[in-house]
Amino acid sequence: MLLTVKDIGNLAPDIWQITLSGDFPYETVRPGQFIMIRIGSGKEHILRRPISIAAVTEESLTIVLRVVGKGTKWLSERRIGEWLDVLGPLGRGFPNPPRDAKVLIVGGGLGVPPLYLLGEILKTETDKVDIVLGFRSQRDCILTDDFSRLGRLVVTTDDGSFGMKGNVIDAVDSLRSSGCRWEYVYACGPLPMLRHLKGYFSDQNVNGYVSLEERMACGVGACHGCVCPSEDRSLARRICVNGPVFPWNEVSL
């Protein structure tokens, strides 16, 4: 489907936020789902780029992307009023926790935006949301004001230039030391972060969910390009259709 660029702006170095409007099944979007966007005519750049949906309204959706190559560079150069060829919403998103469950949201870097819609939904259903967001440095921090409205927020930076110095595991550990306990943990970010988080909670009774990313070709489960091994490594799980959100005990990180 063709969506129009309603707004585009720079959030941090190399990080852009684009809001799209037009005919799209916004009401069906689950937090954690993604869209595949065609780059130009699709003749030079033949693979669509998978980008997570950060926020959605009744008439628009917002994505946040980092310029990492030619495709994302092209996306960052779009102007208001131009249209994009979009496929979606795709994939399995985050499941809702039971009402009033104690929830922890953990995001790292560009893994932060896909958690925003989840946070918005949880805010209406529970007031017991703790949020930990980690970035490299103050200049990389994104959406911290938005998340601060959704629950108790702790921001960490590797260099200590903003918030707490350290990584998200340090912050989670200090919250835990101060007595916080959670039944559901939702995370998105770099693979080492997700791996450490899963390890950190391995001896505790929590339901953990992670959103994974991988280079994709089809985005609909046909090509088997974007796989991750199952927990026992006997199966390949397709991130685009079996995920991108998985219970962390179902996948080997």
Place this chain on the structure above:
Amino acid sequence: MSHPDLTVEIAGLYLRNPVIPASGCFGFGREYAQFYPLNQLGAVAVKATTLKPRIGNPTPRVTEVCGGMLNAIGLANPGVDYIVRYELPWLANQDVPIIVNVAGETKSEYVEVVKRVCASGLAAAIELNVSCPNVAAGGMTFGIDPDILRDLVAAVKEVCTVPLFVKLSPNVTDIREIALASQAGGADGLTLINTLMGMQIDIYRRRPVLANKTGGLSGPAIKPVAVRMVYEVAKVVDIPIIGMGGIFSGEDAVEFIMAGASAVMVGTANFTNPLACPQIIGEIKEFMRKQGIRNLGEIRGCIG
């Protein structure tokens, strides 16, 4: 003028049109049934099937290059028994002929998989995959030596109860030799070309982008190579050819047909545009209407 006739007969298969999604690019059909009814297609070539389940290569398995992509999936599939039991019956209900792509590491493995696929009664044809560039054993090794290939095709042909196509690798010095060896072994038809071996390097990390280091190049970038190879092979064999390699439009498909192909397969284009196959069918029809072509036989192999 009356409607152009898109039907084709190829090695005893009657197809409503010449457009077939290529193996590996269309799963087992389910994934694309959400976009259009699969009975619009000439046939469906399903993902490669091996005797045992295969998990495939580590990721990254796919990457974009200019005008194309590299893949090194590594024949990931749930194995022939699962496929015959759970995948093919669903697809067979979609009223579209199924071409089952078969791969193996040994001759006896190929023979066994073909036996089991034929026994299911669900395959309209077999496509023998002797051209996968992304696996350590088997795969392309069967497709680059004429003597080994002729022997393999002959062994498979003995147990194959449906038309047998051999999918040729372009990663050879002279593809005509390989095509003739397949024909000599008893192939009923040929499909070409599989991907061209390629490589992409991440210069900032100083390592290959793909975990497998090398992968198969597909997409518009390979189309001229593919058209040339179909043209060369069509000149020397008597069996029909299904052409493929970077077909993204009806015009691309017509090039292959003029080079000598009876039908075409569409692979990578499905990723760019999930509606690629129906659109290509429409574009072929439109081209025929504008050019006053009544059936594809009028232009097949028209390039001298």
